[in-house]
Amino acid sequence: MKKTSGGFTEIIFIVIVGVAALTYFNIDLRAILSDPLMQKIFGILKGAWFDYLLPLGGYLKTSILGLFN
Numbered sequence: 001m002k003k004t005s006g007g008f009t010e011i012i013f014i015v016i017v018g019v020a021a022l023t024y025f026n027i028d029l030r031a032i033l034s035d036p037l038m039q040k041i042f043g044i045l046k047g048a049w050f051d052y053l054l055p056l057g058g059y060l061k062t063s064i065l066g067l068f069n
Contacts, residue, residue, distance in 0.1 A: 032038060
């Protein structure tokens, strides 16, 4: 199995490239994130995450771990 050791540096590199791209295209994140439509979308995603995906993940975790006990 191949061992990879560049995960953290890859994330830092992606963040730096992303910030540079946003700066190059003059995109203001505060204006985007304060938009009422984006607030509504984030609310929907947050509700879906906490109401559906986290309980499903917990159920799957206990079910799979129950197979090995």
